[in-house]
Amino acid sequence: MLIGYARVSTTDQDLSLQTDALANVGCEKIFKDTASGSRAERPGLLEAMEFARNGDSIVVWRLDRLGRSLKDLLDLISQLDERGVGFRSLTEHLDTSTSGGKLIFQVFGAIAEFKRNLIRERTNAGLQAARARGHKGGHPKSLTDKDLAAASALLADPNLTVSEVAARLNTSPATLYRYLPKGGRSAIESNSFG
Numbered sequence: 001m002l003i004g005y006a007r008v009s010t011t012d013q014d015l016s017l018q019t020d021a022l023a024n025v026g027c028e029k030i031f032k033d034t035a036s037g038s039r040a041e042r043p044g045l046l047e048a049m050e051f052a053r054n055g056d057s058i059v060v061w062r063l064d065r066l067g068r069s070l071k072d073l074l075d076l077i078s079q080l081d082e083r084g085v086g087f088r089s090l091t092e093h094l095d096t097s098t099s100g101g102k103l104i105f106q107v108f109g110a111i112a113e114f115k116r117n118l119i120r121e122r123t124n125a126g127l128q129a130a131r132a133r134g135h136k137g138g139h140p141k142s143l144t145d146k147d148l149a150a151a152s153a154l155l156a157d158p159n160l161t162v163s164e165v166a167a168r169l170n171t172s173p174a175t176l177y178r179y180l181p182k183g184g185r186s187a188i189e190s191n192s193f194g
Contacts, residue, residue, distance in 0.1 A: 001056045002088075004030035005048045007065045018061040021090055027059055049076075054084035062091040070112045077105055142171060143179050151176060 004022030006015045011034055022030050029051065033044035045066070052058055058080060060066045066089075067073040077087050077096060086097030095101040127137060143151070147169050154165040166173045 001029075001053070002027045003048055003052050003056055003058050005032075005045060005058055005060050005066065006030060007033040007035065007042065007044070010034070018065065021061050022059055025059060025088075025090060045076075049080070049085075052080070052083070052085040057086035057088050057095070057097055059088040059090065061089075063089045063094070070108060074105070074109050074112060142175050143169065147171075148179055151179070 002025065004019070004027030006018035006022060008015055008018075013034075015032055015034075019030055019032070031044040031048035031051070033042045035042050048058055058066075063073060066087075067076055080087055081096065086095065087101075088095045088097070094104055096105055130137070151165055151169060154160055154168060155162070162173050162176060166176045169176070
């Protein structure tokens, strides 16, 4: 059985072009959505996927009606394939129930994986280059060595509390304690941060 799926992004768009094309190729049932392709909630698509049985094919007018990204398309078509449900796109003349259509989607999958690997490699190369130039990743320290030396000097004064010292350094007591050596205030008095 051919099961149609039609989607428009907004209510002022018309589904007629898609539904007419799907009916002309013999879709017996057509599910519809009015939702952005990037939205996860597409009730019509969920209904179509639940309705489809082994040997059926879900048909769309164009690939971008099913999903916005290649990853999204591959995930959906993989789910259908696991259940023995085919997929057809009328505009692109793709049909995963044929060996040629399966090959096309396997090539798409390989390209998507290649793209992910390239992004990962470029990111790692950039991080290594930054480290080689002396840059460290992550969030910058909230207290510099100069701040820690000032904290050490201020905490040596028994008349100041940790909260007062933190306020003078524009930080919180929790941040100050995070930088303090184990043992708290008494350990600070015997250690230098310089």
